[in-house]
Amino acid sequence: MSGTAITTSGAIAAGSVCRERRRVPCGRGPPAPNLIAMSVVAIDFETANERRDSACAVGLAWIEGGRVVRRVSRLIRPPQMRFSPGNIRIHGILPADVRDAPTFPEAMAEFLPDLSAGGMLAHNAGFDMGVLAASLAAWGEPVPEMAGHCTLQIARRIFPDPAGHGLAKVAGRLGIRFEHHDAGEDAYACAEIALAALRETGATDIADLVRGLGLTPIRAVAAPRRDFTRSTSARAIRASGIVDLRPSNELRFSMRGSTGNRYVLALEEQADGPYLRCSCPAGTHRRRCRHVDALVEGDVTDLISNNLGDVERLREKLDGKDVGPLRSKGIAAA
Structure with missing residues (x-):
């Protein structure tokens, strides 16, 4: 869920709003079992402030054939250009970085079909699914039927550890190398954690894994704010x-x-x-x-x-x- 240094660190040059990586099959270890026919997308959002409709960056990682085959990072211009200092400290994104970036509907248009059609993953999925729904609603867009599974919940059950199950901690224990606080990198780490869980359990796919763990999907629902x-x-x-x-x-x-x-x-x-x-x-x-x-x-x-x-x-x-x-x-x- 957190982070990207995709502008201030120089990973993306000023004025650029998208980064995409395509990988040859080079996942960690052997392919996860029986994933050849399925497509799953791991997603990670960064927000400008405490509001869930303030997405300022998104990262996605596609799993096909039991490996991560595609990765994308994209900056997003939130509805209000209000960036909280605490959020900036986490992801390093400034208002100037997203001034010319696409809006949420523009940035996500090409990805929504994949998110709706296939499986979706996020580390701390309640946050990312909430951002997805709230950001679409903030721009007056319909919120399609979408649901995802949480690799934080999966990791707690498959890789228990008293040190905690934050993204960086789990990835470090599994030997997954990534640049934390970059949305695309975080999505990649999320995907690799799911693949590691499949290899560990021998589950046939994500649906089989979460069913065995008794986990229910987390849905994207734009809930009204309540006092x-x-x-x-x-x-x-x-x-x-x-x-x-x-x-x-x-x-x-x-x-x-x-x-x-x-x-x-x-x-x-x-x-x-x-x-x-x-x-x-x-x-x-x-x-x-x-x-x-x-x-x-x-x-x-x-x-x-x-x-x-x-x-x-x-x-x-x-x-x-x-x-x-x-x-x-x-x-x-x-």
């Missing part, structure tokens, strides 16, 4: 005294639980360091909480508050710090 602070759940949480949802500079998030309940997470500065508190039952009993685990790792699949930019701020604050149950008292760990 969570006025909801019944928010009033109940306020009454509990766990967290105040009034706007402030504190980092707060709303997450969807496994049964559909809403839980609020808030970062508190305490004497012994940052403390991420969750309103779920596990969190209130100071036990390990999967909601905080996911948020700190950058998994926004179940994030229902509209503050993606704050997720990056949270991760910056917690980078290298001991949070949650890694201390004697805690709620979650990165």
Whole structure:
């Protein structure tokens, strides 16, 4: 999900808005089993700010015959030229880089048929599918029936590791070499992680893999924005005294639980360091909480508050710090 240095690093010259690589079959290791007839596209978006309709770059990687055979990076001009400093620090894209870039519908027109017809993959697919749907809707375009599978969820089950399952971490453990924070490179790494999972399990294809893991596809749906602070759940949480949802500079998030309940997470500065508190039952009993685990790792699949930019701020604050149950008292760990 994050990143591209496709302009400021010089990987794409100024004024250029597209990069495409075609590869001879040279995937890592032998081809994944029985993938000869299928076509799958891995996708990665970068956003200008916290809004999901602010896509400023896209990367895609095509899997055919069990290998990555094509890669594309493309800059996108978002509807509003508002770039958050935190997002710029992640991907290095500036407003000047996308001033002459195509709009989202223009940039994605040639790719939508492939995304609709074949399988789709993304690392932290909730984010990328949300960006896809929200960006189309922002330009008044219909959102076609599309769904994708999440290599973050796949990696957690096939390659468990307490160090986490962010894109760079999983790729590093699997020996996948790529330039992190480039949309095309990130899409390529996502594709290679899926291929590695197929080889590891012997699954016949992505559908067979996710079916065996019990994973459901994540759909591209342009959901209307809601004011969570006025909801019944928010009033109940306020009454509990766990967290105040009034706007402030504190980092707060709303997450969807496994049964559909809403839980609020808030970062508190305490004497012994940052403390991420969750309103779920596990969190209130100071036990390990999967909601905080996911948020700190950058998994926004179940994030229902509209503050993606704050997720990056949270991760910056917690980078290298001991949070949650890694201390004697805690709620979650990165």
